[in-house]
Amino acid sequence: MTARIIDGKVIAAELRARVADEVARVKREHNLVPGLAVVLVGSDPASEVYVRSKHTQTQVAGMASFEHKLPADVSQADLLALVAKLNRDPAVHGILVQLPLPKGLNTEAVVNAIDPAKDVDGLHPNNAGRLAGGFEALSPCTPLGCIILTKSVHASLEGMNAIVIGRSNLVGRPLVQLLLNENATVTIAHSRSRDLPGLVKRADLVYAAVGKSEMVRGDWLKPGATVIDVGINRIPKDDGKTRLVGDVAYQEGLAVAGAITPVPGGVGQMTVACLLVNTLRAACAIAGLPKPAV
Numbered sequence: 126m127t128a129r130i131i132d133g134k135v136i137a138a139e140l141r142a143r144v145a146d147e148v149a150r151v152k153r154e155h156n157l158v159p160g161l162a163v164v165l166v167g168s169d170p171a172s173e174v175y176v177r178s179k180h181t182q183t184q185v186a187g188m189a190s191f192e193h194k195l196p197a198d199v200s201q202a203d204l205l206a207l208v209a210k211l212n213r214d215p216a217v218h219g220i221l222v223q224l225p226l227p228k229g230l231n232t233e234a235v236v237n238a239i240d241p242a243k244d245v246d247g248l249h250p251n252n253a254g255r256l257a258g259g260f261e262a263l264s265p266c267t268p269l270g271c272i273i274l275t276k277s278v279h280a281s282l283e284g285m286n287a288i289v290i291g292r293s294n295l296v297g298r299p300l301v302q303l304l305l306n307e308n309a310t311v312t313i314a315h316s317r318s319r320d321l322p323g324l325v326k327r328a329d330l331v332y333a334a335v336g337k338s339e340m341v342r343g344d345w346l347k348p349g350a351t352v353i354d355v356g357i358n359r360i361p362k363d364d365g366k367t368r369l370v371g372d373v374a375y376q377e378g379l380a381v382a383g384a385i386t387p388v389p390g391g392v393g394q395m396t397v398a399c400l401l402v403n404t405l406r407a408a409c410a411i412a413g414l415p416k417p418a419v
């Protein structure tokens with residue numbers, strides 16, 4: 126049996142189209158144009174690619190996009206001043222400071238300075254705390270994308286055994302909270318976990334967010350499991366170029382899993398689409414409108 130391939134490209138495109146419809150509706154009915162401000166400090170090539178893609182997709186969805194590029198040697202005070210200005214700007218409903226920040230800048234202080242109502246990355250402690258408490262919150266985009274991909278396979282996650290490998294604030298921890306909200310039974314594994322293959326074997330849903338090429342092997346998986354691979358790892362090819370692989374040995378996974386996400390073309394596609402969702406939600410909440418239909 127070969128696993129069903131969960132096509133992040135198609136699912137993300139559908140989600141972006143639904144966001145665009147809702148953006149058009151709030152514009153028509155409430156004269157509201159959701160706006161996303163992205164702050165890029167320095168010139169990390171990977172970050173530049175992400176920021177460009179966020180800018181284009183925001184505009185295609187009918188929202189306003191504001192880009193702020195700052196030099197790598199910007200002072201902490203100047204960066205905080207920009208965040209404060211964006212917090213006050215009524216045209217801006219979402220603020221994203223592209224991470225990682227260059228050395229010398231205090232990431233925690235910058236994230237904490239973002240108005241939690243505009244924190245579309247879901248990293249502010251208010252949002253992380255609200256999510257952990259089971260309250261309405263802006264949640265990090267990659268874990269949101271993982272849930273949507275899972276629900277393209279299973280209408281309900283209730284009672285399913287899930288394992289999340291990785292416990293970062295960006296991916297693993299918020300993903301655990303979202304899975305709990307879906308009434309899954311969740312195990313969270315990390316670098317100190319014992320018998321990881323044994324833990325994975327019990328799981329109906331496997332989320333790998335580690336950053337280690339093809340660490341999760343096919344024979345770790347329970348036959349028929351749904352596998353969501355968050356990892357993005359660049360490995361050298363024979364011709365001197367590089368290729369992307371996930372945290373799961375994909376070919377092996379295909380033979381055992383019931384459904385699996387490819388890398389690229391899986392989770393990565395969903396992250397920006399979910400950023401658009403969060404920006405739309407933030408704009409509606411700030412304007413006192415009901416939650417949009419995405």
Ligand code: NDP
Binds near residue numbers: 295316318337357
């Ligand atoms: P971090 O490095 O912050 O976290 C990695 C986690 O993996 C840690 O909790 C660590 O454990 C755990 N870990 C490390 N080694 C092992 C091991 N041998 N066994 C079990 N657990 C282990 O990474 P991120 O969460 O930020 O990202 C994870 C991956 O997801 C990366 O490949 C990244 O590129 C990718 N990513 C993809 C996104 C997308 O849009 N698709 C978005 C964000 C990230 P411990 O806490 O004990 O150190």
